[in-house]
Amino acid sequence: MGFAEYFPVIRKLTPAQRKRIEESVTEKKVPKGMVIHDGTTGCTGLLVVRSGLLRAYMLSDEGREITLYRLFERDVCLFSASCMLRSIQFDINIQAEKDTELWVIPAHVWQQLTEESAVLSNYTSELMAGRFTDVMWLIEQIMWKSLDKRVADFLLEEMTVEDSEVLKLTHEAVAAHLGTAREVVTRMLRYFQSEGIVKLSRGTIEILDTAKLEAVLEEK
Amino acid sequence: MGFAEYFPVIRKLTPAQRKRIEESVTEKKVPKGMVIHDGTTGCTGLLVVRSGLLRAYMLSDEGREITLYRLFERDVCLFSASCMLRSIQFDINIQAEKDTELWVIPAHVWQQLTEESAVLSNYTSELMAGRFTDVMWLIEQIMWKSLDKRVADFLLEEMTVEDSEVLKLTHEAVAAHLGTAREVVTRMLRYFQSEGIVKLSRGTIEILDTAKLEAVLEEK
Numbered sequence: 001m002g003f004a005e006y007f008p009v010i011r012k013l014t015p016a017q018r019k020r021i022e023e024s025v026t027e028k029k030v031p032k033g034m035v036i037h038d039g040t041t042g043c044t045g046l047l048v049v050r051s052g053l054l055r056a057y058m059l060s061d062e063g064r065e066i067t068l069y070r071l072f073e074r075d076v077c078l079f080s081a082s083c084m085l086r087s088i089q090f091d092i093n094i095q096a097e098k099d100t101e102l103w104v105i106p107a108h109v110w111q112q113l114t115e116e117s118a119v120l121s122n123y124t125s126e127l128m129a130g131r132f133t134d135v136m137w138l139i140e141q142i143m144w145k146s147l148d149k150r151v152a153d154f155l156l157e158e159m160t161v162e163d164s165e166v167l168k169l170t171h172e173a174v175a176a177h178l179g180t181a182r183e184v185v186t187r188m189l190r191y192f193q194s195e196g197i198v199k200l201s202r203g204t205i206e207i208l209d210t211a212k213l214e215a216v217l218e219e220k
Numbered sequence: 221m222g223f224a225e226y227f228p229v230i231r232k233l234t235p236a237q238r239k240r241i242e243e244s245v246t247e248k249k250v251p252k253g254m255v256i257h258d259g260t261t262g263c264t265g266l267l268v269v270r271s272g273l274l275r276a277y278m279l280s281d282e283g284r285e286i287t288l289y290r291l292f293e294r295d296v297c298l299f300s301a302s303c304m305l306r307s308i309q310f311d312i313n314i315q316a317e318k319d320t321e322l323w324v325i326p327a328h329v330w331q332q333l334t335e336e337s338a339v340l341s342n343y344t345s346e347l348m349a350g351r352f353t354d355v356m357w358l359i360e361q362i363m364w365k366s367l368d369k370r371v372a373d374f375l376l377e378e379m380t381v382e383d384s385e386v387l388k389l390t391h392e393a394v395a396a397h398l399g400t401a402r403e404v405v406t407r408m409l410r411y412f413q414s415e416g417i418v419k420l421s422r423g424t425i426e427i428l429d430t431a432k433l434e435a436v437l438e439e440k
């Protein structure tokens with residue numbers, strides 16, 4: 001399947017605009033673990049995910065992380081082209097969580113086209129609104145959800161992402177996703193283990209009881 | 221001064237588009253404390269602040285609050301018209317923190333015009349990007365700043381907003397802004413008092429030493 005299948009808004013553009021994007025878009029393969037975009041890399045461009053998984057995260061001055069949202073197949077990453085919008089005054093980091101295939105649309109092409117095309121500009125607004133929704137959800141989680149629920153929620157998401165009950169995940173990785181300390185995650189996972197919900201071994205977390213894990217989310 | 225002074229993007233629109241907005245915009249006065257917009261009020265429309273102060277906040281299921289950002293004179297509130305963007309899947313509440321004068325642009329007018337005008341659509345993107353920046357700053361604060369710094373930062377902002385060292389603020393109000401419990405705020409303010417930074421009395425917080433308050437922000 002080609003680019004237009006993954007980026008259907010292109011069909012609503014004029015032929016000249018469509019050509020402009022198709023001629024400038026490049027393909028890119030990034031291995032699992034690679035950081036594609038950070039505050040120092042400037043304007044990487046708009047990323048369209050063909051396959052794989054990306055994670056957008058924030059980094060503190062002390063090097064602590066928190067995952068803001070994840071981008072799956074067909075998702076479009078706007079903030080890797082944040083130079084386009086002068087009101088964006090923050091840095092986001094993007095890392096491949098799996099081997100990932102991408103299309104990259106250069107930021108200057110996007111910017112030029114949004115200036116002339118209300119369709120593309122409205123599409124940009126919708127993209128941003130989607131990410132805004134993700135981030136508002138995150139604030140709710142941080143502020144008002146206890147950590148047991150956040151860990152349970154993350155493990156359930158990982159099961160879906162990996163399509164497996166056996167997750168290759170260090171406690172450190174879970175902590176970086178949730179923006180907390182490794183020790184705190186370890187304590188929580190050991191509690192889950194004592195409840196028969198997970199089985200821990202070096203570098204893996206096996207989910208033994210999905211129903212119990214889901215029940216954690218429902219507890220008052 | 222008229223509407224166009226406060227909403228200069230209107231000058232970049234076509235005469236017909238400009239007329240459409242000017243004919244549909246209404247003026248509104250809201251008293252201090254009034255909630256202008258919440259999840260149940262649907263689409264209030266775009267708000268342009270003529271004078272006063274608005275605060276956008278999030279509300280938990282249990283009724284806890286946290287301030288997301290504040291809107292000052294000439295600021296434009298987009299999320300009170302969030303029905304325009306189908307990717308926005310969260311509720312925001314807007315409250316007047318001072319007696320406030322507003323212009324309200326109906327959401328359907330805005331939506332119609334952004335569909336045809338790349339200028340207005342790009343303006344919408346920039347507005348949203350500005351609020352996104354505010355919210356990313358908030359996540360940083362919640363995640364990685366200790367509460368003493370957050371309280372200090374809030375008091376300094378209040379001094380600027382009120383243009384006074386004597387702030388009419390309950391501990392409850394500070395807690396609602398910062399999304400924490402009243403007791404925690406009271407403890408922190410008492411500590412500030414013992415350090416000679418503030419003087420507390422019923423319903424007011426007087427800042428005695430601005431330099432010391434600023435120094436709290438710099439501490440490691």
